Amino acid sequence: MPRAHHVEIQLTPKKRRTQAARTAETRSRIIAAVTDLIAERGFARTTAQEISTRAGVTWGAVQHHFGGKDGILAAVLEASFNHFADRVSETPVAGVDLETRVSSFVDKAWEHYSSRHYRTTFEILLNVQGRDDESSTADPADVPRWQGRMYEAWNEVWISVFPDARPGRRREFFIQHYTLSVLSGLAATLMLQGDGAQLPSEELDLLKRTIVAELAPSSSKDNRFDKKVD
Amino acid sequence: MPRAHHVEIQLTPKKRRTQAARTAETRSRIIAAVTDLIAERGFARTTAQEISTRAGVTWGAVQHHFGGKDGILAAVLEASFNHFADRVSETPVAGVDLETRVSSFVDKAWEHYSSRHYRTTFEILLNVQGRDDESSTADPADVPRWQGRMYEAWNEVWISVFPDARPGRRREFFIQHYTLSVLSGLAATLMLQGDGAQLPSEELDLLKRTIVAELAPSSSKDNRFDKKVD
DNA sequence: ACATTTACATATTGCATGCAATGTAAAATG
DNA sequence: CATTTTACATTGCATGCAATATGTAAATGT
Incomplete structure (x- = not known):
């Protein structure tokens, strides 16, 4: 049984949500993704690519919310x-x-x-x-x-x-x-x-x-x- | 007073040494350089460039003795x-x-x-x-x-x-x-x-x-x- | 002294990486 | 409904990196 945190991929469009809800969920997923990746694969292999994949978002979303890698680490x-x-x-x-x-x-x-x-x-x-x-x-x-x-x-x-x-x-x-x-x-x-x-x-x-x-x-x-x- | 290990730069040619002596000294310097660099700057910043500089040899010498990064780490x-x-x-x-x-x-x-x-x-x-x-x-x-x-x-x-x-x-x-x-x-x-x-x-x-x-x-x-x- | 082997130096290549710039989609506001 | 703002996606760039290929210097053996 795999231990890695899996992102649930929804095949139907999500119902309409507030921006605050969207923001909260995205930030939470990114933080969880980084926490899991560093713990599982180490700091060095926690690349932007891996973070995006694991969190289920693109790097643009990460940049928007955190500015970049340093911002995520602080969070x-x-x-x-x-x-x-x-x-x-x-x-x-x-x-x-x-x-x-x-x-x-x-x-x-x-x-x-x-x-x-x-x-x-x-x-x-x-x-x-x-x-x-x-x-x-x-x-x-x-x-x-x-x-x-x-x-x-x-x-x-x-x-x-x-x-x-x-x-x-x-x-x-x-x-x-x-x-x-x-x-x-x-x-x-x-x-x-x-x-x-x-x-x-x-x-x-x-x-x-x-x-x-x-x-x-x-x-x-x-x-x-x-x-x-x- | 700087704490970093300094390599003594000799301006006059070294007297003739055996290959075994040369090998031992070079390997020792490389190992010491890597030990110091990782402890001081962290694993990620211990690059081939830094190792060569700190050890006072070129990467070719490192390759010859250790094959590459993994070989040094094992040593x-x-x-x-x-x-x-x-x-x-x-x-x-x-x-x-x-x-x-x-x-x-x-x-x-x-x-x-x-x-x-x-x-x-x-x-x-x-x-x-x-x-x-x-x-x-x-x-x-x-x-x-x-x-x-x-x-x-x-x-x-x-x-x-x-x-x-x-x-x-x-x-x-x-x-x-x-x-x-x-x-x-x-x-x-x-x-x-x-x-x-x-x-x-x-x-x-x-x-x-x-x-x-x-x-x-x-x-x-x-x-x-x-x-x-x- | 010369040939061979080993130690070391140099230049180059291919790949991975973070981030900037720009465009599109979703939500909020008037 | 139109406009604005915010969230997110895509593309491309500059840089750093380890390792490879090749050449030179030093030591060894004959």
Whole structure:
């Protein structure tokens, strides 16, 4: 069963739609096409030709909506950022003990990091970064700015999910950075493993135990994420 | 002060050298040039032109030695693999307690993961991977094979460094995979942060504590990597 | 010293690519 | 319904790129 996103080709004329509806649908299809293509075939093979084919539109439509490749990349980064923010903000907080919140948060974050949204973001930032010493034209993805934004989003969600676990700003940043690094690392191995990769549930459980131990040292001894030695 | 690797331009004719010496030097320069270029400017901007300029040879020389781009990439992966194996095999083992060995091993591994060797390897594998559905010409980097090799190397070194910590094959693989993921993740954030990124010593310390706790659960309570809460 | 082999340099070719310019279709407005 | 605006399609151009073909320089063998 093919995994590639298929564009439904309608053989009958579409019923009349508003321009806003047309615009929204076309932009959405183009963004989805780019996200899928980069995740599946890599940044370099995501050509204008491939984008047009996958999105089911011509390059003129892409140009009209986004101006060009850089404009699409910026839009894709924005969409991916929203995907991340949407995922992690789904973490239930009220009346939930620390361990459960940590577990839920890590699971939600992993939904993003294991998705093609993350991979696409990572490839875009990696490829755009190498341009630093080139022309001064507007950067579609100011890498430091995106990372700052990502850290801010992490911090905001973290504080809302763990308002009762505040070991201090510096230490919180460290724990967040560690968490982000583990998730990125698992995502990196997933990228290279491709199809057939298993959910790294043991690794995620170890991460959860680690986070709980760092946030609440006294409660970590009796941790429900503990793994029985086989 | 520029960080780019500079090729020394000799204005006087070199003294006579053997062909083997000439071959070794040229190949070495080309491999170093590609490693540096990919790490600094990204895979896509590492063109034949850039490689020739950086290595101080012409494309004809590159072709003669490597056949083409794919040949260079395969050679660069090999060199990077050796860099990794060299680093981690420097871990002192005899008469060293577990915690010290863990610390040394992680530090040595980080020397590789924080290096341009790792970044170059990662970019090559990421870019080559997207070709899977293209022509059937010989793959310069069979990604699954490289990963299998990497896991084998990890396991060999791991067993030699931790012969007294054998919780079982499955669990060892899990701990190795977690370790590799954390290092990859720290490397991924380093890639995007670029210059000015600090050594993530706290994250590496937490990783060390985690490994010790997983390898020797009973000794982890009095762990010298413990961080005082600020 | 000369012939052969290997290392390297140079010029050219064919292809892929993003984007600009221009034209057409669909929706909105008067 | 006519005009205007916006969405989209088509064509062509300029550039960058890897690789090929061929020639020259350096090292080796006889």
